[in-house]
Amino acid sequence: MRRVSDVFFVRAEATIVVVCVALIAYFSWRNSAFYSYTNIVTMAQYTAPIAVIGAGEVLLLDLAEIDLSAGQVFLTAPWFVVFMGQHGVPLGWAIGLSLIVSSLIGAFNGSIVVWLKVPSFVATLGVNYVLAGYVLVVSSDITTDMNGTTGKFGAVMGISNWAEGLWGLGLVLVIWALLKGTVFGLHTTATGGNELGAAEAGVRTRQVKIWCFVIIALISAIIGIVDSIRIGSLDPAAPGLNEMLAGVTAAVIGGTALTGGKATVVGTLIGAIVLGVLEDGFNLIGISANWFILVEGAVILMAMAINVQLGRVTAKTLRQ
């Protein structure tokens, strides 16, 4: 029989689960509207992109890499759809092509990191700004509508209340299964944990890395397109780095280590929910958005401090 304290030492997600439950309890006590249907829909829509980008970042953090361009890919993919629409490409095709281009951006990120040996932090930061600049130039910095998304297709792709939340959940589950259950996931963890050793054992570490960059770009693009179809318009000046940082924050407060080798998709999902609950709860109880950022920072610091302390204890107890 496991003691409760053991659960905290062994399961990296435990801290964030407690934080999440506490926040939900607090906000529903302060305002009963927290549990209303529309509010839950709002939270699901807010949480989905953070959870998906966060899940993608988990793959990269597991490799001891990071993708700073994921948020900008999230924003740029729907722009590809719009630009292609302006050239007469039907919506379905435009979405497909946009996903392919986004995947290629991921492959480009990965190739620069693997073959040119540029640190991923720098390589993806560069790609982030290239994409942001591209959107500004091609859109002439004019807010644009996301057109032609009606009927069943439009509903599935974002118009329906639950579309974005379900897409988000589905993509997170796919990443979870990939990381937990497949050879690819095991090789990702192995590459992050001991790259040279994994290579000596025959793991194709370079391919693994490039694929991880492709996957995060692809899922960010999917949820980005769904998100923009729901909202109905695109803002060319939206900062992609914010969305990416929210994803990384969700991953890190969920128990994923920045240094590789420890990754939890479930923790990331809960981390994203915490961020969603925080933002939404603050709105509901009427605290200004300015306070939200301050409190969010405090929550991140606390969650990280607890995780690191528990991590230290875990490593010590296990070694004995």
Added chain:
Amino acid sequence: MIGDDAMNDVQLDDTSTPGEGFARNEQARTSGVEDNARRASVESQDIILSTEGITKSFGALIVLRGIDIHLRRGEVLGLVGDNGSGKSTFVKILCGFHRQDAGKIFVDNQEVSFHSVKDARRTGIETVYQDLALVPALTVYQNLFLNREITRFGMLRWLSNRKMRQLARQYLDDINVQVSSVDALIESMSGGQRQAVALARATHQESKILLLDEPLAAMGAKESALVIDLVKDLSHNRGVSMLIIDHNYQHLFELCDRLNVLQEGRITLDLRVEDTTMEDVTALMVADYRRRIKLGQEELRV
């Protein structure tokens, strides 16, 4: 190497039967021809790995000047030499990491040519590197099956964790390796246990020949005993042939059936462990060193 006086002078005859000891070798020394003839007879079914005249230079630096070794089936051969004697280079040639300038490698009496580590692995040569190539954040069974996972659902390559756990447990039991659980993380294990897991990984797939790079480096007595027992078990009960490099004589005397001494890019001594003592080896090496200084082949170094 054959006909090389500098070598035959101190070469001990590896084919001598136990108990003949140095007296036999004195005799061999006087008759180089006889020695060569006996040497040829060794080339039988019994030899799993042998090399002929392996040389290697890096630019102007000559590292290996013609290495001849042979490894019998199930034998543990130690390759000893000081730092810079070329033993790591030699092992890296055997495992396909470097390519020799000249000379031949035979596995099962078939000449082989390695262009990569994978080539060597395909012919049954596994290497346990000093860094062990284990992933600390993964479990024992995940490391045992790394890159040889058992999967289901075809293209999905879904991991059959239960099967791998079961096989891992079974194999570790077979070779008497004790771990708290196959689900234990490598990072929670001691150096000896890690080495044992690395050895288990290298041997649980059909490897015929195992190259070990300082398997007892930085290990306490208890840890060493664990690894020594495992090496002996693998060679006696599983027929795994091993080549171990180390510069610690004491380790090699405990682990090996036979020792080859590598000095200045050549094998200068070949002796059975049971026929000799550590003092003898040291004395012979010093004698050889002095002789070469006398001949002007060696500059006096401090």
